[in-house]
Every structure is written in C-alpha cells, then in structure tokens.
Amino acid sequence: MIAPAASAEGMRLAIFSDTYPPHMNGVAAALGRLTHAVRERGGEVRVVTTTDPRAPGAESAVRRWPSIPFWAYPQLRVSLPPARLVARELFAWRPTLVHVATPFGVGLAARRAARSLGIPMVTSYHTSFSQYAAFYKLGKLSAPGWSFLRWFHNGGLRTYCPSNAIRSELEERGFRNTRIWGRGVDMSRFSPAWRREEMRARFGAGPGTVVVAYIGRIAAEKGLAVAAAAMRRLEGEKSMRFVVVGEGPYEERLRALAPRDAVFTGRLSGDALSEAYASADLFVFPSTTDTFGQVLLEAMASGLPVVAADAGPTREVVGDQAGAFVPPGDDAALAAEIYRLATAPAERSRMAAAALRGASTRSWSSVFDDLVHDYNEIALAPGAI
Numbered sequence: 490m491i492a493p494a495a496s497a498e499g500m501r502l503a504i505f506s507d508t509y510p511p512h513m514n515g516v517a518a519a520l521g522r523l524t525h526a527v528r529e530r531g532g533e534v535r536v537v538t539t540t541d542p543r544a545p546g547a548e549s550a551v552r553r554w555p556s557i558p559f560w561a562y563p564q565l566r567v568s569l570p571p572a573r574l575v576a577r578e579l580f581a582w583r584p585t586l587v588h589v590a591t592p593f594g595v596g597l598a599a600r601r602a603a604r605s606l607g608i609p610m611v612t613s614y615h616t617s618f619s620q621y622a623a624f625y626k627l628g629k630l631s632a633p634g635w636s637f638l639r640w641f642h643n644g645g646l647r648t649y650c651p652s653n654a655i656r657s658e659l660e661e662r663g664f665r666n667t668r669i670w671g672r673g674v675d676m677s678r679f680s681p682a683w684r685r686e687e688m689r690a691r692f693g694a695g696p697g698t699v700v701v702a703y704i705g706r707i708a709a710e711k712g713l714a715v716a717a718a719a720m721r722r723l724e725g726e727k728s729m730r731f732v733v734v735g736e737g738p739y740e741e742r743l744r745a746l747a748p749r750d751a752v753f754t755g756r757l758s759g760d761a762l763s764e765a766y767a768s769a770d771l772f773v774f775p776s777t778t779d780t781f782g783q784v785l786l787e788a789m790a791s792g793l794p795v796v797a798a799d800a801g802p803t804r805e806v807v808g809d810q811a812g813a814f815v816p817p818g819d820d821a822a823l824a825a826e827i828y829r830l831a832t833a834p835a836e837r838s839r840m841a842a843a844a845l846r847g848a849s850t851r852s853w854s855s856v857f858d859d860l861v862h863d864y865n866e867i868a869l870a871p872g873a874i
Contacts, residue, residue: 494854495861497532500868503579503608505599506590508565509538509551513736513756514706515783516615519672520590526857535582537575538595539566552578554595569594576602584608585868590615592641600644609867611647613670614638614659615780639663646867649860651781654801670860673853674786681792681845683760683767692732692752692768699729699831702769702793704762705784707737712775712798717746718820719773719827724748729831734765766791770837771830774803777817782806790848794840796826810843 508514510521524534539556556568575598579587587603587610589596596612603610642648642664649670650656656667694700703716713733720731731751733743744753757765766772772788774797785806788795797803799814813830815822830837 494530495858495865497527497530497861497864500527500532500586500861500864501582501584502527502532502534502864503582503584503587503599504534504536504590505575505587505595506536506538507568507593507595508591509536511541511543512565515779515781516590518783519615522853523588523857523860526853527861530857530861532861535584537570537578537599539568541566567594570598572598572601572605575599576605579603579606579608586611586864588613589645592638596641600641604644610645611649611864611867612642612645613649614642614655614664615651616778635662647863652802652805654805655780658801668863671851671856672781672783672786673851673856674783674790674848675853676790676849678763679766679787679790679848680763681767681841683763683791685764685768688761688764688768691754692730693750694730694768697728699771700732700769701729701771701773701796701827701831702732702734702765702788703773703775704734704766704788707733707735707740707743709739709742710776710778711739712777712817713739713743714746715775715798715818715820715823716773717743717748717751719775719823720748720751721746722820722824723828724750726828726831729827732765732769734762763791766793769793771796771827773823773827774798775817775823776800776803779803786848786851789844792841792845794830794837794844796823796830798823808843808847811840811847812844813840 504520506520508517510517524536527534534550536551538553540553554568554570556566559565559567579602587599587608589599589610589612646666648664648667650659650667651672656669659667692700723729731748734754734757736756766787772793772795774782774785774795777798777800780802782803785795789811795807795812797812797814798817804814813826815826
C-alpha cells in the first residue's frame with residue numbers, strides 16, 4: 490500500500506538561490522522540482538533568484554534580482570540584493586519557512602534577512618568544497634573557506650545534504666543539524682524505452698557501435714580532460730564513439746582534447762535528452778567534485794552501466810553492481826575499463842539490469858514526502874533561529 494503524500498497545507502516556503510531554471514545544473518533542477526512538489530502538496534512557494542536572459546517573461550511567484558554573468562562561468566549569474574530590501578519583501582510575504590540553497594549574493598542576503606525577522610531558516614549543501622579546493626589547488630584558502638561555510642550553514646535549523654558521504658564529511662567539520670535530502674528520478678522520462686535509431690544515427694553510431702556518453706555540464710572540475718584522454722587512447726577502436734551532451738565554459742577546450750570523431754550535441758532537453766541517454770551504451774562520469782550527480786540516476790534509469798572515478802558520493806549513488814570504478818584522474822585505467830565493458834556485451838547487460846533496479850528505488854515522490862515532513866516538523870517546533 491502506497492503511503493499518502495506529506496501535506497504542505499498552510500506552508501509558505503521562500504526559496505533563495507543564485508541559480509534556478511532555466512539554468513541547467515543539478516541545483517537549479519532540484520529546486521525547480523522542489524517548487525512543484527510543495528505546490529502539488531498544497532503549499533505556496535515564492536522563489537528569489539537571479540535574472541536570466543533565457544527566463545520566461547512572466548513567472549508566477551518568482552522574484553529575479555538584477556544580475557550579471559559570472560566572469561569564470563558566464564552561464565551562471567551574480568547578484569547582490571540588499572538584505573534590507575530582501576527583509577522588507579520577506580516581511581510582506583510572511584513565509585513560514587525560508588530555504589537558502591546557495592551561500593552567495595542572494596543566499597547571503599536571505600540568511601541575514603531571515604535571521605533578523607526570526608523566520609525559521611534551513612539551508613542545503615550542493616557543492617563539494619573539499620574537492621573543489623583540491624581540484625583548483627586553493628591550498629591555504631581552504632581553511633577559511635570551510636569556516637565561512639560552517640558559519641553560513643550553522644545559522645539555520647537544518648543543513649540538507651544529498652548523500653550520506655557528504656553528510657559525514659560535513660559533520661566531521663563541525664556542521665550541525667544535518668539531514669538527508671536525497672534525489673529521485675522519473676522512470677517514465679528516463680528509460681531504455683527511449684532508445685532511438687535516429688538518435689544513434691545522429692551520434693554516427695551503427696548497429697555494432699558502442700556509444701560512450703557524458704551528459705551534463707561541460708566544466709573543468711567535472712574531470713572531462715581525463716575522459717577525453719581516455720577516449721583518445723581508444724581512438725583507433727572504430728566500434729566506439731564518444732558523445733558529449735551539454736554546454737559549459739570548458740566546451741572549446743574539451744573539443745580540442747577529445748577524439749576527432751567525438752560528437753558534441755549541445756544542450757538537449759525533453760524527449761531529445763531522454764533519447765540521448767537511452768541511445769548510448771555506457772555512461773562515463775570522471776568527476777570527483779559532485780555531491781550527488783543527478784545525471785548518474787538518469788543514466789541508470791536509462792539502462793546504462795556507469796564507468797566512474799571512485800568518489801564516495803558516486804559510489805553511494807551507483808552501487809557496485811551497476812558501476813565500474815577507477816582511480817580519480819587515471820585516464821589509462823578509465824580507458825581500460827571502458828574497453829573491457831565495450832567488448833563484453835553480457836557484462837553490460839548485467840550491469841544495465843542492476844542500474845535499472847537501483848534507479849527504480851529512488852522516486853521523487855518519496856524524496857519530497859520526506860523533505861516536506863521535515864519542513865513541517867521545523868515549522869511546528871518551538872524555538873527561534
């Protein structure tokens with residue numbers, strides 16, 4: 490028997506984030522789903538975020554502060570709304586709960602405003618700072634960075650983490666009141682049933698071609714130089730094709746590093762994205778900086794075995810049966826594992842079945858039932874921020 494969905498009746502949730510759809514990243518996608526889930530359960534939601542030239546002209550209950558492109562990543566936006574104006578708008582709307590998703594301009598203003606008004610506030614942690622610090626060789630900057638993040642998140646009543654691996658890391662660093670806000674997948678939107686010969690033809694793949702796909706943001710911290718180097722090692726294997734789906738600031742560099750016959754589709758959405766996943770044969774995920782990796786679940790639901798860098802959150806999501814893991818940064822090991830699976834169709838089929846089983850246990854409905862239930866506990870609990 491299916492348990493009834495958690496009710497959000499009477500909830501007035503204010504979400505603050507520097508990224509929100511139409512931005513294309515895991516944080517924006519999760520927040521878009523959160524907005525829908527709370528409304529579907531009877532609550533009201535107001536989103537405060539940054540302007541974006543791709544945003545629709547009229548949006549229900551979305552407040553966009555003027556912003557400019559972030560110099561290092563033009564697809565992301567930077568805004569610095571005054572906390573006093575944010576507080577004025579919060580006071581007028583009277584939310585029962587504030588959820589701050591990013592520790593930047595919009596998020597900082599929201600934190601200050603919510604605390605000044607005594608509105609219950611929660612935060613969510615989406616970026617693996619320790620891995621970014623290592624990747625970008627921040628060195629001495631990592632200590633004050635952790636101090637800032639601990640200050641930011643400990644100012645709320647919860648810090649929601651996407652995986653147990655991340656939750657453990659944060660607790661070891663002094664973060665309090667952590668909870669899991671997991672991720673789900675829509676098994677109708679991502680499924681092997683979306684496999685299309687037309688999409689495979691777009692990839693330049695014939696009946697015997699093994700398509701090795703990366704789908705997601707094209708950014709340096711995703712480890713894509715390692716994936717490109719691995720595929721270059723396999724360039725002489727005519728039965729393989731490297732396909733990259735997505736956009737990002739690292740695309741020009743990745744094109745230069747990738748095999749000559751690699752296919753770059755650009756950003757895909759809707760049916761085309763579903764078809765791209767299902768029309769591949771292996772999913773490669775060289776990143777060690779992700780706190781969850783939503784694309785992993787989407788690939789698994791599409792019936793793809795995963796070849797990934799061995800990182801705690803990735804192993805937690807994929808599991809040992811659906812994934813093959815290699816040392817981070819080792820393009821030779823990655824190439825060897827891709828080749829092994831590309832030449833072992835029976836093993837790929839076994840892993841694909843395991844991937845489907847794993848994805849089927851993660852429904853969005855149960856994820857948001859748990860989150861809304863926790864929201865309700867916070868709103869009803871005595872005490873102030």
